Amino acid sequence: MSSMDITDRIRVPAGAWGGKISRLFMVAVVALVLCAVGFVVDREQFYFSWLTAMVFGVSISVASLFFVMLHHLTRASWSTVIRRIAEALMSPLPLLVLFFLPVILGNHDLYHWTHHDAVEHDAILKHKAPYLNVTFWVIRAAVYFLIWTLMTRYFYSNSVKQDQSADPNTTVTMQRRSAPGMILFALTITFMGFDWLMSLDPHWFSTIFGVYIFAGSALACFGTLTLAALALRRGGYLETVIRDDHIRDLGRLMFAFSVFWAYIAFSQFFLIWYGNIPEETLYYIHRFEGSWKYLTFGLAIGHFIVPFMILMSQWSKRRPALIGFMAVWVLVMHYLDLYWMVMPTHHKEGIHFSWIDLVCLVAVCTILVALFVRKLSQNPLVPVGDPRLPESLRLHNDY
Amino acid sequence: MDKTEALYGMVAEFDSPGALLHAAEATRNAGYERVDACSPFPIHGIDKALKIPGSKVPWLVLGGAFTGGIGALALQWWTSAIDYPIKIAGKPYLSLPAFVPVIFELTVLLSAFAAVFGMLALNGLPRLYHPAFNHSRFHKVTDDGFFLIIESEDPMFSRSTTREFMAGLGGTHIEEVRG
Incomplete structure (x- = not known):
C-alpha cells in the first residue's frame, strides 16, 4: 500500500x-x-490560575515538538501517519507567547523573588539574584519562545514542502536537524520549568525538576495526539489510515511515560526525603499539609497506579475507546500535577479550587485547540510525500 | 530415515510466507488441530491463522512481580524493623520510602526472570531435537523454507488423505517424518 492507494x-x-x-x-x-x-x-488568584493553565497548554505544544523530533531522530516509521497531527499541535507555539504576557504582568504577585525588599534581607535570594531577576527572566522566556518558533516553523514548513516534492532528502535533513533540536528542546523545557514553576518557591531547588516537567508534558501530549487521532477517525477522516495498531502504540507510549513520570517524581521526592535538608524538604512539607496531602497521594494513584494497571495489558490496549478514556485521564492528571506544583504557593492551608481556575483552563484550551484544528485543516492530514508513509500504513502488531 | 521409529507427522514445504499463512489457515479451518508452522522469520498473523491461544507468560510475570514486590517489602520490614532494628538518620524503622528502591528492583528482577524462564518452559526450550528435522529439506527453514506440520496424533490424520490435503493446499515435498 502506498500513499497513492x-x-x-x-x-x-x-x-x-x-x-x-x-x-x-x-x-x-x-x-x-x-x-x-x-x-x-481576585487578581492574585487569577495570576496563579492563569499560570497553571498557560503552562498546561504550552507544555503540551512543546512536547509535541519533541514527538516530531523524536520521530525524525529515531527514523520511526510507525508514527508517520500521526506526525502531521503532532506538527499541527506544535505549530501554535509562536502565538502562545501571548499566553505569557499576563504572567509578565503578574510577576510581582506570582514570584516572591521579584520583591526587592525581600531579596535584600535574604542571603539565598541575594545569591540567586543574578539569575532570578525580572529582566533576565523575561529575556529567557523570549529566548525559549524564539527557539520554539524557529524549530516549529522549520519542521512544519519542511514537512509540508515534502508533500509536494516527495523528496527523501528532506527526511534526511530533518533527521539531522533533530539532533541539535533535541538538545535545544531539553534545555528550553528544563529552564522553562525552573523559571515559571520552580521559582515560585525561590528557596527551593530540584535538579531533576526539568525532567519531571518533561515526563508529564510528554504524557499529556501523547494523550492529546490519541484524542485527536480518534476524533479524526470518528469525523470520517483517516479511518483506515490510522489503524487500531497506531492507537495501541500511542497507548504504549502513555503507559511508558506514566511509569517514567512516577520514576522521576519518586526520585525527586526520595532524595529530598532522605537528605532531610530544611530548604529542600519545605516544598514537600507544604504538599503534605492540610488537604494538599490528598492531592499528593491522589497524583501517585491517578498519575501512576491507575494508568499503569489499566494500560499494562494488551487486552486494554486493543480497545481504542478505553485508550481514548485514558487519554482524557492523563490530561486531567497533567493539569492536576501542574496545579499541585503551582497552587500550594498561593493557598498554603489547603486545596482551594476556584471558578477562575476553570475559566483560565477553558480559555487556554479552546484557543490552543482552535489554532491546532485550524492548522490541521490547512494541509493533508498525513505527510503524503514521506518515504516512510507506506510502512506506517502497514503497521501491524501481533501482540 | 529409520522406519522403525514412530510416525510423527506429515511435513509439507511452501514457497512463500503468504502461502504458508493461507495453508495454516485452511488446515485449521479443515478441522486439523495439531498443526504447526515453521519459517525463517516471524510471519504477521500466523498465530491467528494457527489459532494459537494467547500466551500465559503475562500471568507468570504478574506472579513474579507480586512475589518480588511483596518479598522485598517483607525482607526489609523483617530485617530493619524486627530482627535487627537500627535507627538510621532519625527515620522510623519501618520507612516505606526507603524500601521503595529495593521493592522496585526485586519486582523488576523477578518479573524478568518469570518472563524469560517462563517463556522457555512453556515453549519446551531448550530443545536440541525435533522430528521435523528428518524432513529432507528442513535445513531450508533457517533460510528460505516455509514448512507446515500436521502431527499424526491429530484425530483427523490419515497417511493418504492428509497427504492429498496438503498437496491440494499447494505444498511440495510432502514427507512423512518419524522420530
Whole structure:
C-alpha cells in the first residue's frame, strides 16, 4: 500500500471546519471575558490560575515538538501517519507567547523573588539574584519562545514542502536537524520549568525538576495526539489510515511515560526525603499539609497506579475507546500535577479550587485547540510525500 | 530415515510466507488441530491463522512481580524493623520510602526472570531435537523454507488423505517424518 492507494479522506475540504473553529474562538472569548472578571475580583488568584493553565497548554505544544523530533531522530516509521497531527499541535507555539504576557504582568504577585525588599534581607535570594531577576527572566522566556518558533516553523514548513516534492532528502535533513533540536528542546523545557514553576518557591531547588516537567508534558501530549487521532477517525477522516495498531502504540507510549513520570517524581521526592535538608524538604512539607496531602497521594494513584494497571495489558490496549478514556485521564492528571506544583504557593492551608481556575483552563484550551484544528485543516492530514508513509500504513502488531 | 521409529507427522514445504499463512489457515479451518508452522522469520498473523491461544507468560510475570514486590517489602520490614532494628538518620524503622528502591528492583528482577524462564518452559526450550528435522529439506527453514506440520496424533490424520490435503493446499515435498 502506498500513499497513492489511500482511499480515506486525508484533506479537509476548505472551510469544512470553519464553523467548529469559530465556535471554539467564541467560547474562548467568553472565557477570556470571565478571566478579566476574575482578574478584577481576585487578581492574585487569577495570576496563579492563569499560570497553571498557560503552562498546561504550552507544555503540551512543546512536547509535541519533541514527538516530531523524536520521530525524525529515531527514523520511526510507525508514527508517520500521526506526525502531521503532532506538527499541527506544535505549530501554535509562536502565538502562545501571548499566553505569557499576563504572567509578565503578574510577576510581582506570582514570584516572591521579584520583591526587592525581600531579596535584600535574604542571603539565598541575594545569591540567586543574578539569575532570578525580572529582566533576565523575561529575556529567557523570549529566548525559549524564539527557539520554539524557529524549530516549529522549520519542521512544519519542511514537512509540508515534502508533500509536494516527495523528496527523501528532506527526511534526511530533518533527521539531522533533530539532533541539535533535541538538545535545544531539553534545555528550553528544563529552564522553562525552573523559571515559571520552580521559582515560585525561590528557596527551593530540584535538579531533576526539568525532567519531571518533561515526563508529564510528554504524557499529556501523547494523550492529546490519541484524542485527536480518534476524533479524526470518528469525523470520517483517516479511518483506515490510522489503524487500531497506531492507537495501541500511542497507548504504549502513555503507559511508558506514566511509569517514567512516577520514576522521576519518586526520585525527586526520595532524595529530598532522605537528605532531610530544611530548604529542600519545605516544598514537600507544604504538599503534605492540610488537604494538599490528598492531592499528593491522589497524583501517585491517578498519575501512576491507575494508568499503569489499566494500560499494562494488551487486552486494554486493543480497545481504542478505553485508550481514548485514558487519554482524557492523563490530561486531567497533567493539569492536576501542574496545579499541585503551582497552587500550594498561593493557598498554603489547603486545596482551594476556584471558578477562575476553570475559566483560565477553558480559555487556554479552546484557543490552543482552535489554532491546532485550524492548522490541521490547512494541509493533508498525513505527510503524503514521506518515504516512510507506506510502512506506517502497514503497521501491524501481533501482540 | 529409520522406519522403525514412530510416525510423527506429515511435513509439507511452501514457497512463500503468504502461502504458508493461507495453508495454516485452511488446515485449521479443515478441522486439523495439531498443526504447526515453521519459517525463517516471524510471519504477521500466523498465530491467528494457527489459532494459537494467547500466551500465559503475562500471568507468570504478574506472579513474579507480586512475589518480588511483596518479598522485598517483607525482607526489609523483617530485617530493619524486627530482627535487627537500627535507627538510621532519625527515620522510623519501618520507612516505606526507603524500601521503595529495593521493592522496585526485586519486582523488576523477578518479573524478568518469570518472563524469560517462563517463556522457555512453556515453549519446551531448550530443545536440541525435533522430528521435523528428518524432513529432507528442513535445513531450508533457517533460510528460505516455509514448512507446515500436521502431527499424526491429530484425530483427523490419515497417511493418504492428509497427504492429498496438503498437496491440494499447494505444498511440495510432502514427507512423512518419524522420530
